[in-house]
Amino acid sequence: MHDGIGGVWSYVENLISALGELDKQNTYIVFVTRHSQCLVPDQKNFQKIVININPLNPWCRILYENTILHYDGWKYKIDCFHWFANVVSLFSVVPGLVTIHDLLPLRNPGSYSSIKHLYLKIMLNISAQRAKVILPVSHATALDVIQILKPKTDKLHVLPVIINDTFKPSQGGEIKKFKNRYKLPDKFWLYVANFYPHKNHTRLINAYADLKKQEGAPWPLVLRGDSGQDTGTTKALIKAEIKKFNLEKDVIWLPRLASSELPLLYSGASALIFPSLFEGCGIPVIEAMACGCPVAVSDIEAVKEFAGEAAFFFNGKSISNICSAMANLQNDKGLRGKLINKGIARAKFFSGKQMVEKLLVAYKDAVS
Incomplete structure (x- = not known):
């Protein structure tokens, strides 16, 4: 490997x-x-x-x-x-x-x-x-x-x-240093996924554009992923969608991170959005939950199996569903708090x- x-x-x-x-x-x-x-x-x-x-x-x-x-x-x-x-x-x-x-x-x-x-x-x-x-x-x-x-x-x-013991909620001081290092905003949406077609980035960008129309100033969207042998033109298509909706200042691309930095990334995120259309497991969902990050995820079988009741589910094929899920999580602090508690408890099963x-x-x- x-x-x-x-x-x-x-x-x-x-x-x-x-x-x-x-x-x-x-x-x-x-x-x-x-x-x-x-x-x-x-x-x-x-x-x-x-x-x-x-x-x-x-x-x-x-x-x-x-x-x-x-x-x-x-x-x-x-x-x-x-x-x-x-x-x-x-x-x-x-x-x-x-x-x-x-x-x-x-x-x-x-x-x-x-x-x-x-x-x-x-x-x-x-x-x-x-x-x-x-x-x-x-x-x-x-x-x-x-x-x-x-x-x-x-x-x-x-x-x-x-999910090993390094994936746990990080301390505020460590998170602040991490955000300063990568020039991340105080609040942001996070999607951790390589740029394969089934990861559904283009629908996410469309949903985010709709969210911006509705909310005016949604949290910025942070993308963390790598290109692979089979991604083809997927990353270029994602960039084209971002440009089409004038979201260049709203979408942040992160470089590859060390394994030790991933818990800081999840802990620092306001919420994880995970619109993938196909997964065998959905590892970032479990990692995020373990770090106290609330998650909104597509309702595919493997992800439902692992997330249980600790996630907000939506139809990943529906742009409006993705947008609605993001609006719900962004505007409901109480919901985020409930998902954080359920997610930390759920992650202990792994x-x-x-x-x-x-x-x-x-x-x-x-x-x-």
Whole structure:
């Protein structure tokens, strides 16, 4: 993997960190690149093997995963492989578990290039047949896996994201320094998402334009995200919408932040707006809730599963619904207070202890 704010990176970072903190008995051998070696805890039961490949070149990674990695599996006497990013290798003599974050390539193939879509379509189906254990990140994703992939194994363990202890409400002084560093206003809307089409930025910009007509001076909108291989012209379209509605002074683009700064970002935001049309989980929603940030989110199944009653829901396909949700949250301080309290309580369901216990059961299933 390469470093970024993407959901897979956050998922793996928090899971390995929790394993390091809570499991001192089992031995873990972690295959990493120079970009991802920072994820491995510095302790005796974790061994780090740094692979000299470029993670930005998918073909190098795929070649390694289907050749040398299996020799290493035999060499280090590995009991099972945990594949973190939706697919396993074509061949392996070592039992494997695979984390499946979502089935976006099958649900919405237009989100990917034709070559990547074909590869993922083939490999997702192969992985569902070859994996000894499947770890969907949500019950919504598990249902997709069962209905679409029809896996060979009946060993599905839902393993949501772990929200580590760094995600908690930050102190006022720290928030003020953070806002000064990035020249952020006192109050602002926040959307944390990479610039993929299904993240629905263009409808959000349209809704914000309507909100400005209604409210006159809504909170500024802060966007934090990265461009990826499959974003195409999405970011350019977002900028075009911003320009069309003369919102250049209302929309703030944040650069990539360190992981340690994300809790400050969430804590400093007045509210998170999350209009995504497809998610396997919706990690920023849970992170924001843990930091005491009220959230307004699209009413898709995976997000409803994790947010529970701690969010204000809207139809992400409706510009007027998004606008109405923003108006409600911005104008109702009491509502924001209720969502803050519910969100902090809800986020506690995603503690490392609970998830590590589930993961260790899945590892035992894989080797049995």
